[in-house]
Amino acid sequence: MKRGKYWVGFLLIGLMSVTHLLAQGGSTPSVTLQPFLTGLSRPLLLTNAKDGSNRLFIVQQGGIIKVLQPGSTTPADFINISSRSTAPVNFSDERGLLGMAFHPQFAANGKFYVNYTRIGDGATVIAEYKTVAGNPNQGDLNSERVILLIPQPFANHNGGMIEFGPDGFLYIGMGDGGSGNDPGNRAQNRAELLGKMLRIDVNVPPSSSVQYLIPPGNPFTGANTARCDGGSTTAGNTCQEIWAIGMRNPYRWSFDRGGTRQLWAGDVGQNAIEEVDIITAGANYGWRVYEGTRCTNIDPALCTTPNNFTPPVFEYNSATPDPRCSVTGGYVYRGAQGVFPNGAYIYADYCTGEIMMWQNNQQILVRDTPRLISSFGEDESGELYVVGLGGTVEKIVKSAPFDFDGDGKTDLSIFRTSNGEWWYLRSSDGSSRTFQFGNYLDRLVPADYTGDGKTDIAIFRSSTGGWFVLRSEDSSFYSFPFGTNGDIPAPADYDGDGKADAAVFRPSNGTWYINRSSGGTTIQQFGIGGDYPVPADYDGDGKSDIAIYRRSTGEWWLSRSSAGTIVYQFGRGDNATDYAVQGDYTGDGKADVAFFRRETGEWFVLRSENNSFYSFPFGLSNDIPSPGDYDGDGKTDAAVYRFSNSTWFVQRSSSGVLIQNFGASGDRAVPSVYVPIFFPID
Numbered sequence: 001m002k003r004g005k006y007w008v009g010f011l012l013i014g015l016m017s018v019t020h021l022l023a024q025g026g027s028t029p030s031v032t033l034q035p036f037l038t039g040l041s042r043p044l045l046l047t048n049a050k051d052g053s054n055r056l057f058i059v060q061q062g063g064i065i066k067v068l069q070p071g072s073t074t075p076a077d078f079i080n081i082s083s084r085s086t087a088p089v090n091f092s093d094e095r096g097l098l099g100m101a102f103h104p105q106f107a108a109n110g111k112f113y114v115n116y117t118r119i120g121d122g123a124t125v126i127a128e129y130k131t132v133a134g135n136p137n138q139g140d141l142n143s144e145r146v147i148l149l150i151p152q153p154f155a156n157h158n159g160g161m162i163e164f165g166p167d168g169f170l171y172i173g174m175g176d177g178g179s180g181n182d183p184g185n186r187a188q189n190r191a192e193l194l195g196k197m198l199r200i201d202v203n204v205p206p207s208s209s210v211q212y213l214i215p216p217g218n219p220f221t222g223a224n225t226a227r228c229d230g231g232s233t234t235a236g237n238t239c240q241e242i243w244a245i246g247m248r249n250p251y252r253w254s255f256d257r258g259g260t261r262q263l264w265a266g267d268v269g270q271n272a273i274e275e276v277d278i279i280t281a282g283a284n285y286g287w288r289v290y291e292g293t294r295c296t297n298i299d300p301a302l303c304t305t306p307n308n309f310t311p312p313v314f315e316y317n318s319a320t321p322d323p324r325c326s327v328t329g330g331y332v333y334r335g336a337q338g339v340f341p342n343g344a345y346i347y348a349d350y351c352t353g354e355i356m357m358w359q360n361n362q363q364i365l366v367r368d369t370p371r372l373i374s375s376f377g378e379d380e381s382g383e384l385y386v387v388g389l390g391g392t393v394e395k396i397v398k399s400a401p402f403d404f405d406g407d408g409k410t411d412l413s414i415f416r417t418s419n420g421e422w423w424y425l426r427s428s429d430g431s432s433r434t435f436q437f438g439n440y441l442d443r444l445v446p447a448d449y450t451g452d453g454k455t456d457i458a459i460f461r462s463s464t465g466g467w468f469v470l471r472s473e474d475s476s477f478y479s480f481p482f483g484t485n486g487d488i489p490a491p492a493d494y495d496g497d498g499k500a501d502a503a504v505f506r507p508s509n510g511t512w513y514i515n516r517s518s519g520g521t522t523i524q525q526f527g528i529g530g531d532y533p534v535p536a537d538y539d540g541d542g543k544s545d546i547a548i549y550r551r552s553t554g555e556w557w558l559s560r561s562s563a564g565t566i567v568y569q570f571g572r573g574d575n576a577t578d579y580a581v582q583g584d585y586t587g588d589g590k591a592d593v594a595f596f597r598r599e600t601g602e603w604f605v606l607r608s609e610n611n612s613f614y615s616f617p618f619g620l621s622n623d624i625p626s627p628g629d630y631d632g633d634g635k636t637d638a639a640v641y642r643f644s645n646s647t648w649f650v651q652r653s654s655s656g657v658l659i660q661n662f663g664a665s666g667d668r669a670v671p672s673v674y675v676p677i678f679f680p681i682d
Helices: none
Strands: 003-007 031-037 043-047 056-060 064-068 076-080 097-102 111-117 124-132 135-150 162-164 170-173 196-200 242-245 252-255 263-267 273-279 314-317 327-332 345-349 354-359 362-368 373-378 384-388 392-398 412-416 421-425 432-436 457-461 466-470 477-481 502-506 511-515 521-525 546-550 555-560 564-569 578-580 593-597 602-606 613-617 638-642 647-652 656-661 667-669
Touching (some): 031 362, 043 097, 111 162, 252 327, 252 373, 273 327, 327 373
Parallel strands (some): 003 432
Antiparallel strands (some): 031 392, 043 056, 097 111, 124 135, 170 196, 196 242, 263 273, 273 314, 327 345, 373 384, 384 392, 412 421, 412 667, 421 432, 457 466, 466 477, 578 593, 593 602, 638 647
């Protein structure tokens, strides 16, 4: 077994005089991909109906749309348009059932819309369907109304995404018709619908002779313009359906659900540049004259400075030998669970499987995956999912606590009090790592202080009120004073920026002191002497809440950052051996109130979603509870460390019980460091 060892010996000497260094490190969110669905057939999109049902719909390339009910793990068929006897779906290469959108009044009228390529001529079909009367979980195969038919000269660059904008109109992303380098120059030809972003009004009267209307405010109306119901008009005219031109293949795009509701589009490049654009009315995004900001020299006379083209918000290289090749547009994150910074744009590269984030004019690699990422998805609460063409859907969630190697799983880890060594077993490859950092009198405060997605080794020296952090990315350290003798450290991400904040609870006056990594210090009175801090994100807003557990009464007091203060009586009280083990045991993004009854080896969990509780036996009376997400599925696992024989027992929520020896006599289980109260120094 591979072993690495690193020494920071100066900490053993005393650390009486230390320079305060500012924390270094990126702002990469600490996320993991939580398994959500498997066994799908070439899924291309996950979406929701925005009707309050919290259902998810999965579009599969072959023509089947699945519906998943809240709490279920098995989707059912919503509609199968490939089974129609007329104009079935052409399922090959870049063709197929490519997009789906729900009418803004879907809850009342049951209307939804699809984008597919039909067999035979490969034309793009935009069609309306309805649900079966009285059954919102079943689409009516016989209700099809073809809205728009657009001929396709080649098999590729079909676009595929359709969506209703905040204005209530249907937007349609169309590729340039295919082949390479747009041989028909269709993206710049305003007499064709190919290579454009379109906007139409599907709300036509029953007696209408047309299938859609041209919305007021479309940029190309009036003289020398015409409707293009068949995909084009006569040369010299402009199609009234056009919202923006100069697109190569806007395969995946979305409206920001917050802010100014902008339309962000990933436009797949040719051989050199992948770009992301903010689409506005009447804008020209340059293809085929430009690929991103690079002149293609196909029409060199049009490459002028200044020019009439709108540049992308950002671009990245995909030229050979770069392995990146095709942008998969995503979403501006507005979720309540704080998985990403609010307003960050999340996207991917199809070929490399890299999930990336654009924020503050920087492209940040969030996570590298083995997936062919065909799409992202957004649920009704704004949380994001990754759709893999191989048949998977995974939810993007915050990474696990005590994850030292950044793979999204809690690692088995111990602190050797005899010599101040930290040992952890990397769940990513099974190898162990050792660091010497601190001594037996120090309080262990491991957390992700730098925001790189990995837990940093850290100590709080109560005698001096000093914090010492060993950065995971480069093994350098920094220190700073915050607190005083007698304070109980309670680090957590209180400001929701993806970095743990140094914090202490002062029992002498029941006051919290929080050094926010985003700036400033918070001082709040909450608790009394004898209380123990149990911070966690109990309301699911992405920020840890100030909270205390009162062992004398068995009460939990939570000062929720978004929902006010609440008190739970959950525990026996009278200073019984009920020890707080809060965590997200149900995987709903909210921490559950929970305790471990040491004398009986039982776990008790109060579900955050409905205040019901469940209990189960796991452990013996002398075991040390060490909860964490050991399998990386987004749910806290019950776990105990049996110090009598240095054995770990982990009840993994997704994959059974793990039993493993790791440690030695006298070692302390690191995932137990925020669980009161097994050691005198706590």
